[in-house]
Amino acid sequence: MTLSAIIAANRFGLGARPGELTDIADDAKGWLIRQVEGTRPVPQEVAALPSSATAFQTFAKALRERRQQGEKDGKGRQQIGAMYRDQVAARYRLAIRTEEPFRERLVHFWTNHFAVSADKAQVVGLAATLENEAIRPNLGGRFVDLLLAVEAHPAMILYLDNQASIGPNSPLAQRAARRANSDRKLDINENLAREILELHTLGVNGGYSQTDVTTFARALTGWSVAAARGKEPEQAGQFQFRQMAHEPGSKTILGKRYSEDGLAQPRAVLKDLADHPATAKHLATKLARHFIADEPPESAVSRLAKVFRDTGGDLPALHRALVECPEAWARPTAKFKTPHDFVVSTFRMLDFVPPVPEQMLAPFQLLGQRPYTPGSPAGWPDTASQWDGPDALLKRIEWASAVGKRMGSKVQPLDVGAASLGSALAERTRVAISRAESGAQGMALLLASPEFQRR
Amino acid sequence: MNRRTFVISSAFGGLATLLPRIPFASTKTDARFVLVILRGALDGLAAVPAYGDGNYASKRGALAITTPTQKLDGMFALHPSMTHLYQRYREKELIVFHAVASPYRERSHFDGQDLLESGTAELKGARDGWLNRALAGMPANKGRTTDQIAVALAQNIPLVLRGDAAVNSWAPSRLPDTDADTLQRIADLYSTDEYFATRLQSALAADGIAGEGMAAMGGGKRDPLNGFSAVTSAAGKFLAAADGPRVAVIEVGGWDTHANQGAEQGQLANRLRSLDQGLETLRTSLGAAWTETAMLVVTEFGRTVAVNGTRGTDHGTATCAFLSGGAIAGGRVIADWPGLRNGDLYQQRDLKPTLDLRSVFKGVLGAHLGVSDSMLETKVFPNSVGADALDSLIRRS
Known part of the structure; x- marks a missing residue:
């Protein structure tokens, strides 16, 4: 068995299934590279799961039950619990069985990069839909498209409260201010803007200021989710741009002026953020940490960042460059498995799929990594000291x-x-x-x- | 729910299935059979010291029990920990076998257990077990399905009970903690890896057991036999029920005593005491059904006659076995004693087998459970010519 097959299957993949090492022995790197090329239809295991709109509407129903009937554990709430367990079971059935484990690991990586956490009640049924609707379809393209899809996804908007972020000079805020007895001044919530800058793109030392955060948050106002009892109930749970809540006017972010363009204004900001060299470095560091070592070698980080910049953030090129990092192939056991890795690789090794959703969920919960609940927008930590x-x-x-x-x-x-x-x-x-x-x-x-x- | 209970019950999201109560009042089938498999290779010379053999004391050295308190006859004694079993012997409800072995002559636990359980002459991809194959031939159980009459008290059905005939299984919902033996082996595995070794040490210290020294522990929560009595108690209740199962298999590990085995006292003594207590619990929980019961305790092979470099014993060949129950014509030792001189030993190191365990199996299955000779010879124990059924194991009522 070649060392490269062992590393390909266990480091880049999700742990070797029976026969996998033999199958890939002749061309382990080629096996990995083929997995990152192009797009794929959303895999069958997860394609049949409820959409984000369905998850949203189910949650709205649970809220209604609670309000109207005082039922804390009504039908809607139970449906959401079952939905979550089904989503987890589907995710791990796929992870255990997939013949493209590197691609699947990349899906998990990017889901964790753009983390939403299902310990927020509204997100319980939505977290998996972010992965299946925004991450999976965009791995074959450029980072900017992945970024745009994620930030406009209902799970992200609701998780980081952007539906409640109102431009202080927006028509909505002005109308509210005119009302008598209104002691509530409508204003922005900068949560989404901050996490995009700090976590999703530039990184914490990426060179942005508090003013950049605030201004970006103003630009993002209006990015929302259609309400369950809004004017177009059939749209409920889908992305909705609310012009009424949008802060009008041009915005200057990171020294660049963005003229008023409604929905498109924050999109223009996101496109520039995706192209920013700090983003290249931030993403390169995270990928190298995940695939090479907790303290990633500088050589690998700069090479990945360069590929990202040179290709305009082409994800297959970036992922291929990762496979071509000699540092990743130095020794077979450089990374301490997270509980997630430990459980998935166990089941892959045994070719065992726990038959009922509760059984699939249990070991992750036991070992401290309940799926889709990293607890913060920073996602699960990726260093041994957090797990060992x-x-x-x-x-x-x-x-x-x-x-x-x-x-x-x-x-x-x-x-x-x-x-x-x-x-x-x-x-x-x-x-x-x-x-x-x-x-x-x-x-x-x-x-x-x-x-x-x-x- | 405390942490450990949680750990176990959530390991697979609840492993246990409650044995369904199957109404079946009309059939009165009284003979019960319990097979207890001791995994890890019980040291037969520790459980049943051959104190009367002139070479015993010198060959066993520090492990010898030279002044036994529970003599079976002029040659053999029962380990002092096994007081309840000794009482069975005195009440003529226990037969002790010695120098017994399956046909297996290598020293791998896995293969040894597979052959013990498959009941075949050699190990060729054993896929079912002798007790499963025998189920179809138990006439007293006609009219009941096999899963109504056979139960494994284990999370997994052991090979001996696996096969074409459906069987039931039951395990307590709370598994025992990872036992001290397994932890010790993991600690050994980590001994060259400081990263893992220090963490395990801290964890065990926090767990309140490292200070005592794991080898010295007995009867604690990490004892491999912890929970054994709970299992035997459940087994007894199942078998006692008028409409309950009639055949049960129980398995228990913790017998692979490579280090610090002890003699009258010590690690193995503690485990034998737990075994003895568990078997007594089985008897009491069977109640009146005990009189109809045959309980057979076997292990895959024995251990070296001589003590090894770590005050334990290594994998050997022949060992002892116990057959107890109200249905047993007991109060005797069945052994064609091979002796303990160097020349008497198998490969100059192990107790030499003089009795094939399949002879014991056949004797019980035939006389107690009514499996026919032809079935025993062809289906249950193929190619077992030479291993004749032992007769007169079962009391004539």
């Missing part, structure tokens, strides 16, 4: 034991481990597994081994 605490390790071991008890007698742990890790499976681990007193214990040892906990 002693108690986290013990939890992994306990889960490994439980998996062993469930699966250990059905497979040969040594064969399964060798098929997934190849020569990265240490001799020491092989010996320990072969001496285990049962298949269950052997499986626990395999999953707990240092080399399986890294990628």
